Amino acid sequence: xxxxxxPAHLADPAENESVTPQPPAEPVVRYAPxxxxxxxxxxxxxxxxxxxxxxxxxxxxLHKRRIYSLCLRMVGNIAEAEDMTQEAFLxxxxxxxxxxxxxxxxTWLHRLAINVVLMQLRKKGLNLISLDEAMEPTPEEGPxxxxxxxxxxxxxxxxxxxxxxxxxxxxxxxxxxxxxHDVEGYEHNEIATMLDCSIGNSKSQLHKARLKLRETLQAxxxxxxxxxxx
Amino acid sequence: xxxxxxxxxxxxxxxHLSELIGSGADVSAHPHLQNCALCxxxxxxxxxxxxxxxxxxxxxxxPDDLWKQIESAIEKEENEEDKDTx
Ligand SMILES: [Zn+2]
Numbered sequence: 001x002x003x004x005x006x007p008a009h010l011a012d013p014a015e016n017e018s019v020t021p022q023p024p025a026e027p028v029v030r031y032a033p034x035x036x037x038x039x040x041x042x043x044x045x046x047x048x049x050x051x052x053x054x055x056x057x058x059x060x061x062l063h064k065r066r067i068y069s070l071c072l073r074m075v076g077n078i079a080e081a082e083d084m085t086q087e088a089f090l091x092x093x094x095x096x097x098x099x100x101x102x103x104x105x106x107t108w109l110h111r112l113a114i115n116v117v118l119m120q121l122r123k124k125g126l127n128l129i130s131l132d133e134a135m136e137p138t139p140e141e142g143p144x145x146x147x148x149x150x151x152x153x154x155x156x157x158x159x160x161x162x163x164x165x166x167x168x169x170x171x172x173x174x175x176x177x178x179x180x181h182d183v184e185g186y187e188h189n190e191i192a193t194m195l196d197c198s199i200g201n202s203k204s205q206l207h208k209a210r211l212k213l214r215e216t217l218q219a220x221x222x223x224x225x226x227x228x229x230x
Numbered sequence: 231x232x233x234x235x236x237x238x239x240x241x242x243x244x245x246h247l248s249e250l251i252g253s254g255a256d257v258s259a260h261p262h263l264q265n266c267a268l269c270x271x272x273x274x275x276x277x278x279x280x281x282x283x284x285x286x287x288x289x290x291x292x293p294d295d296l297w298k299q300i301e302s303a304i305e306k307e308e309n310e311e312d313k314d315t316x
Binding site: 010044056057058064065067068069071072073081082085086089090093094142154157163164167180182185188203204206207208210211213214217 | 232247248249250251252272274275276278279280282283284285286288289290292294296297299300301303304
């Protein structure tokens, strides 16, 4: 399926990476760089703030990939990710005039989208920091069982699809913290504020999320090793 | 036969691992890791996963018709506002 084209002048420069699995020179999606914002975007932003619909459409084109991908990672399914993206841009439309430029616009929009997703998840009654998840027994069972022999060690390179699948399979609370911290680059104190939990809780959930991912990836590795043997 | 008295077990080390990593300290310098290949491998794997998360997740394109939906939702909202104000 061909990817729809974004005109070059609208394309987010941070997102021009191709599909190569090689690690890019810098992290893919982090906070907006501290460098000065693109003057062309600043102008579009100012027009959108003044109520120009065409400018708002341009802002959408500039940020849709990043916001949709964020929503998709956080909720783990396409239909909901579309709803959340729509809600995020609706909120943006309502609030855009209040953006004062204290932070980069892309950072502000990113936070707005996260809050939209968290609010929707809470509305659906999802306990973001689930006690069950937090209480799930992990290392106590001993190293022999959970933390296999060295030959099960991940090879040092992880397949992108395998990782995406493993993340999508995480319990919702683990996934949120893993995405916010390891993928999006937020600090534990910021996550604790967003999720209304303690910093310690954020740290321990992240650790458990990574342990769970390791388990899943090791299991996948064993399966594919068997397949190649036979 | 319990070896050096200060040596902690893998279970004990691993039960503190979350705090150790979260504290920002250099976990790889921890004494337990100096002679435990199992926990070394665990730590390396967790690091690999964190690095992969940072590098592997690429952004994807939303469906083309999403903008149409957003546009009409905005229009609807604005029409309602107009009704309220008039
Ligand atoms: Zn050990």
